[in-house]
Amino acid sequence: MSFQMTEELEDQFRALAYDHTEPFCYSCYRIVGNEHDKVYAVAAQSIEGNSYSLETWDAETHGYFCHKCGSDDLMRHLEGVGVEWGIEWVIESLIESECGLVDEEAAYDELLDELYPPYEIGYSKFFASDILKENDPICYRIGKQEHFDDRVHEGILIECNGSYYTPDCVAA
Numbered sequence: 001m002s003f004q005m006t007e008e009l010e011d012q013f014r015a016l017a018y019d020h021t022e023p024f025c026y027s028c029y030r031i032v033g034n035e036h037d038k039v040y041a042v043a044a045q046s047i048e049g050n051s052y053s054l055e056t057w058d059a060e061t062h063g064y065f066c067h068k069c070g071s072d073d074l075m076r077h078l079e080g081v082g083v084e085w086g087i088e089w090v091i092e093s094l095i096e097s098e099c100g101l102v103d104e105e106a107a108y109d110e111l112l113d114e115l116y117p118p119y120e121i122g123y124s125k126f127f128a129s130d131i132l133k134e135n136d137p138i139c140y141r142i143g144k145q146e147h148f149d150d151r152v153h154e155g156i157l158i159e160c161n162g163s164y165y166t167p168d169c170v171a172a
């Protein structure tokens, strides 16, 4: 599992992933974040020497604790998907469920056919995309790969598990 995107997009996806999930204690097998957990978090922080009140405590900055076992080593729970450590899997799940999958071949063919005119012999007409694909499939494949990787570096597309997506769900 892996994804590629600009740092700026990753920050947005990370924030979205936290928004879409809840902290989850695996030992107690429960979603964390009710009033008891908040009170516990404030108390646990005050032992550490930080003085927050329930009003000034902020989940994102100060973190949750499970009030039943005292753990702050929490998983993330994504409704309908499951629980797991880390946040990367949530980002991947968001990409694959919320973002538009790019039809690479169609998009690259369209680009080639805009860049190069068709070749005509008599009544026959050959498109640049077909000519390259038929006669130099390796060049076609490499060119396609480079084209989409460039779009990823520009922040126009994101790559996830070998496919490209438009970052619709975090569109600025």
Ligand SMILES: [Zn+2]
Pocket (backbone or CB within 6 Å): 025, 026, 027, 028, 029, 066, 067, 068, 069, 070, 071
């Ligand atoms: Zn717990």
